Amino acid sequence: MCSEVSLQPFDQGLLKELLHVAVEDADPGEVMPPVPGPGGWTPERQAAFVRFHESRSLAADPVEATFAVIVGERVAGAARLCPLEEAARAVEAGVWIGRSHRGVGVGRAVLGCLLDRARADGFGTLFVSTTPDNTAVKALMAGIGVDLVRDGDVVTAWVDLAAEAQ
Template sequence: MTTGHRAALRTIDDALLAELLRVAVLDAAADEVTPPLTPGHGWTPQRQDWFVAYHRRCRDGLAGPSGEAAWAVVVDGAPMGCVRLKRTAEAGVLEVGIWLRRSARGRGIGSQAMTAVLAEASAAGASAVVADTASGNRGACALLRAAGFTLTESQTPDGRVGARRTLTD
């Protein structure tokens, strides 16, 4: 099912960052958005502080010290989630990550956002993009497959899935 509205990527300024944090806290699991910084799975003050600091660090982009760039995924001006690209140790390869608010899932917004962020990766000169997700995250696995990624399940007990897509001109 696709939405009748077009998802776009927007640079995250302080006003949009405040909206994005509100959306994340109200309509996404903290474990989907942040590392496990504190015991439990909730949106603790530490996780919220990390979220804000992370997005501010990403403002310097792929060439900056963090080697990451992030954009808000917006539909009709409203934030639906976030996508990011990160440099990897492999030359020309970027890692992609995405999270969407629960109410935005299953509406084609993730596919639109992935298409847009892959265009950003290509514009940045990447030859390939990789991703990593939990094998039980059916939505993420389906999104990656639909975007042309090849998925490989880990042979370790952590239940991770690696994904890779070669970019063409």
């Protein structure tokens, strides 16, 4: 599976494809911050999804790097690396995969790609944050020997990129 999965830096064309994948194959809550109003992929929420990515990763001065997750030749989800202001040489990782591609190793391959990229970009630590019920992320972290620590409604992990490479 790993060799079929790659990360492609975002551009407007990929953003359009990603919106399509998100609408067809994911819930809004899995792929973007909350937007008030009726649930589901309303036109307002789709516009907010595009604005979210344009403002964060396609702006002149991006706050994070976003990548389309490519499986074979198709967009299957997104991954991001966001440098943390509050911790030197630390970067937060995020990922979502469309429902139809989950459970077959894509997430694990993406984690490997993100670890490699973060290390190559000179970061020393990778930060991951999710909810306590996210068993897939817990399994991903367990797979690289890293424990998640619970703090109320959030669980977090700090991955030492130097140690993880050994």
